[in-house]
Amino acid sequence: MQRIxxxxxxxxxxxxxxxxxxxxxxxxxxxxxxxxxxDYQYMCSEAxxxxxxxxxxxxNLTGIVVCSCSPRMHENTxxxxxxxAGLNPYMVEIANIREHCSWIHKNVEEATEKAxxxxxxxxxKVNLNAPLKPGESLVTKRALVIGGGIAGIQTALDIxxxxxxxxxxxxxxxxxxxxxxxxxxxxTLDCSACILTPKMVEAAAHEKITIYTYSEVEKVSGFxxxxxxxxxxKARFVDAGKCTGCGVCQEKCPSKKSLSExxxxxxxxxxxxxxxxQAIPNVPVIDxxxxxxxxxGKCGICSKVCQAGAIDYEQKDEILTQKYGAIVxxxxxxxxxxxxxxxxxxNQSKDVITSLELERVMNAAGPTKGHLERLxxxxxxxxxxxxxxxxSRCSDGRGKSYCSKICCMYTAKHAMLIRDKYPDVxxxxxxxxxxxxxxxxxxxxxxxxxxYGVNYIKGQVGKVIPQPDxxxxxxxxxxxxxxQILKEADMVVLATAIEPNPDVRKIxxxxxxxxxxxxxxxESHAKLRPVESPTAGVFLSGVCQGPKDIPETVAQAGAxxxxxxxxxxxxxxxxxxxxxKADELMCNGxxxxxxxxxxxxxxxxxxxxxxxxxxxxxRIAVVNSALCQGCGACTVTCPSGAMDLQGFSxxxxxxxxxxxxx
Amino acid sequence: MSHVNKASxxxxxxxxxxxxxxxxxxxxxxxxxxxEMDIKPHQFVSYVQNGDIESLVNSKxxxxxxxxxxCLERCPRDVKPAKLIDAARQLVVRxxxxxxxxxxxxxxxxxxxxxxxxxxxxxxxxxx
Numbered sequence: 011m012q013r014i015x016x017x018x019x020x021x022x023x024x025x026x027x028x029x030x031x032x033x034x035x036x037x038x039x040x041x042x043x044x045x046x047x048x049d050y051q052y053m054c055s056e057a058x059x060x061x062x063x064x065x066x067x068x069x070n071l072t073g074i075v076v077c078s079c080s081p082r083m084h085e086n087t088x089x090x091x092x093x094x095a096g097l098n099p100y101m102v103e104i105a106n107i108r109e110h111c112s113w114i115h116k117n118v119e120e121a122t123e124k125a126x127x128x129x130x131x132x133x134x135k136v137n138l139n140a141p142l143k144p145g146e147s148l149v150t151k152r153a154l155v156i157g158g159g160i161a162g163i164q165t166a167l168d169i170x171x172x173x174x175x176x177x178x179x180x181x182x183x184x185x186x187x188x189x190x191x192x193x194x195x196x197x198t199l200d201c202s203a204c205i206l207t208p209k210m211v212e213a214a215a216h217e218k219i220t221i222y223t224y225s226e227v228e229k230v231s232g233f234x235x236x237x238x239x240x241x242x243x244k245a246r247f248v249d250a251g252k253c254t255g256c257g258v259c260q261e262k263c264p265s266k267k268s269l270s271e272x273x274x275x276x277x278x279x280x281x282x283x284x285x286x287x288q289a290i291p292n293v294p295v296i297d298x299x300x301x302x303x304x305x306x307g308k309c310g311i312c313s314k315v316c317q318a319g320a321i322d323y324e325q326k327d328e329i330l331t332q333k334y335g336a337i338v339x340x341x342x343x344x345x346x347x348x349x350x351x352x353x354x355x356x357n358q359s360k361d362v363i364t365s366l367e368l369e370r371v372m373n374a375a376g377p378t379k380g381h382l383e384r385l386x387x388x389x390x391x392x393x394x395x396x397x398x399x400x401x402s403r404c405s406d407g408r409g410k411s412y413c414s415k416i417c418c419m420y421t422a423k424h425a426m427l428i429r430d431k432y433p434d435v436x437x438x439x440x441x442x443x444x445x446x447x448x449x450x451x452x453x454x455x456x457x458x459x460x461x462y463g464v465n466y467i468k469g470q471v472g473k474v475i476p477q478p479d480x481x482x483x484x485x486x487x488x489x490x491x492x493x494q495i496l497k498e499a500d501m502v503v504l505a506t507a508i509e510p511n512p513d514v515r516k517i518x519x520x521x522x523x524x525x526x527x528x529x530x531x532x533e534s535h536a537k538l539r540p541v542e543s544p545t546a547g548v549f550l551s552g553v554c555q556g557p558k559d560i561p562e563t564v565a566q567a568g569a570x571x572x573x574x575x576x577x578x579x580x581x582x583x584x585x586x587x588x589x590x591k592a593d594e595l596m597c598n599g600x601x602x603x604x605x606x607x608x609x610x611x612x613x614x615x616x617x618x619x620x621x622x623x624x625x626x627x628x629r630i631a632v633v634n635s636a637l638c639q640g641c642g643a644c645t646v647t648c649p650s651g652a653m654d655l656q657g658f659s660x661x662x663x664x665x666x667x668x669x670x671x672x
Numbered sequence: 673m674s675h676v677n678k679a680s681x682x683x684x685x686x687x688x689x690x691x692x693x694x695x696x697x698x699x700x701x702x703x704x705x706x707x708e709m710d711i712k713p714h715q716f717v718s719y720v721q722n723g724d725i726e727s728l729v730n731s732k733x734x735x736x737x738x739x740x741x742x743c744l745e746r747c748p749r750d751v752k753p754a755k756l757i758d759a760a761r762q763l764v765v766r767x768x769x770x771x772x773x774x775x776x777x778x779x780x781x782x783x784x785x786x787x788x789x790x791x792x793x794x795x796x797x798x799x800x
């Protein structure tokens with residue numbers, strides 16, 4: 011028989027205002043096995059934990075139930091408090107009477123009744139608990155960073171500087187990400203390339219960092235501290251060891267009609283290409299869709315002109331298998347497609363562009379060599395209209411329900427840069443709200459208005475109508491003047507919503523990392539664990555977790571690195587002892603459990619058993635407790651009821667249900 | 673019927689929740705009748721929200737809306753001002769309390785092409 015102690019927390023007024031905590035303690039004392047019950051204002055406080063420890067010692071408790079907040083919050087707190095008092099930590103159960111009870115109910119009588127029932131269920135479970143001992147697993151001291159933008163680069167640098175090996179896997183031919191496409195950065199207006207390229211070079215030169223560009227994560231298995239990852243290194247058709255990066259192949263390539271991804275499709279590139287001049291590595295790739303040699307077998311000019319003999323048309327994809335202790339996701343973002351927004355005439359006019367396209371137009375290495383000109387006729391614009399929130403804050407299903415966060419600031423930046431360089435250009439911004447929280451951010455926006463004369467209009471644009479003479483008629487509203495506005499513009503710039511890189515779904519599935527309805531990766535706790543995925547050993551960096559600007563991304567990248575370092579610094583990890591176990595006498599070796607196990611933790615062995623005096627050799631399921639994550643899929647699928655989860659056995663769960671239904 | 677809150681009637685008929693409006697003005701920016709209206713499309717939402725239905729039903733705007741549904745198509749928040757306007761119109765029609773047809777008039781109106789449903793509808797009275 012267990013000797014159980016029950017501890018009811020007031021949580022200030024969080025619980026006590028809705029639940030009669032004294033009554034919960036009184037009622038608990040009536041339950042079988044309970045020898046002690048008390049309530050206290052804050053059980054998680056030092057004084058509260060001391061009360062638990064004192065009771066364990068004085069009353070010789072063999073198990074305890076804490077009626078408090080969610081176990082996600084304080085299960086570890088109470089388990090370690092109990093362990094210090096000599097109790098096995100797995101003899102501690104939490105009855106969640108806050109999130110599951112006091113916070114969601116108003117009627118004290120009903121809430122108290124429910125709290126009593128929840129306590130009763132936990133007591134019933136503890137009565138059947140057995141002490142469990144966690145195992146140990148080794149930590150591979152190497153980190154994987156998925157994505158080579160500023161988030162991934164910064165995370166990798168920080169982890170590598172702490173002395174750990176880091177691999178960056180980047181899908182495109184170069185690291186640099188979105189930031190490499192930007193012209194200037196707010197709020198200081200320094201040139202994006204000038205601050206990014208040194209970091210790219212630093213990462214490439216770092217002895218602890220290995221960069222795999224033009225590569226993708228293909229398969230992930232294992233668990234925290236011991237992931238095994240397959241990386242597909244796509245064929246570049248250029249031998250990186252031989253290539254000198256001279257660029258002659260790109261000059262001579264006769265196939266020059268592919269749209270440049272780096273310049274957002276505003277101009278073209280050759281079939282053999284590096285995305286941009288400062289690409290790292292400075293090794294081109296061959297686009298097989300565009301390469302004449304690949305398509306027809308004729309051409310081969312790049313091979314002929316390459317002095318280094320680096321071109322290799324026979325190169326094949328390679329799969330590299332590597333072990334990692336921690337994985338950081340830094341897959342970044344893209345702008346949304348504007349097919350749902352016909353009213354802005356984006357698909358009808360070359361002079362309606364997205365803000366990211368404007369970055370390329372303003373950039374000296376861009377399609378117009380940095381000259382502000384209309385993409386339709388190359389003419390210098392006189393009137394420019396910026397439209398905010400295109401696809402952001404849309405709950406109508408056409409766009410994204412969230413605020414993309416960066417648009418207000420980059421639009422102020424664009425407007426200011428244009429007014430500074432071309433004072434003859436009038437700039438009008440249609441906005442819903444101007445959201446510029448952040449250090450020196452609102453001042454930045456006010457400078458655009460006060461010092462640069464940018465015309466901000468509170469209101470939206472209903473439609474953009476391309477005119478026969480090439481102008482764009484913009485129909486909008488000024489809500490403060492209560493007037494509809496018809497304005498002729500030469501260029502229209504759309505502050506297009508950003509969304510997580512579409513590939514992130516695939517990666518999240520491989521990592522079993524959770525993802526929200528907008529495809530942003532979910533953090534473990536929105537406030538207290540913002541860079542950790544709920545999946546142990548997986549960390550989040552940059553826009554894959556939510557919209558953010560460069561300063562925030564760099565800060566979060568550092569935070570993710572610290573969490574990864576904290577993991578890599580450990581030699582061993584305690585494994586969860588709540589793993590599955592097969593009852594040898596009941597298992598019939600049917601393989602159903604092995605088929606559903608997502609972790610490949612179940613194998614079979616031929617084993618001699620003694621079934622009530624009958625000795626025979628049977629095929630029996632064996633669970634590798636280092637791989638088992640305790641999900642319980644096998645226990646529910648087992649047709650003979652042989653599989654059970656330690657700490658969550660069928661008997662324990664039924665006892666809880668019985669206690670609730672009593 | 674007499675004291676049923678008119679604002680909630682409009683919300684019920686239209687199925688629109690004016691609280692979803694974020695006051696972006698896209699409806700007014702899209703409206704082809706904007707200049708003909710005294711109460712502008714984006715203001716419709718706040719009139720319903722504030723319960724000032726009297727001003728709404730007496731406005732010129734009520735009958736100037738072309739029901740082109742541009743605002744409904746483009747509203748990023750699913751607020752759909754055109755539906756609110758239409759609901760206000762229905763409120764006016766229903767509130768008249770008038771008898772649209774007297775039984776004496778029926779014989780001379782009858783012809784074989786007349787749908788019976790039309791007659792039934794014409795007899796419907798929206799009384800207080």
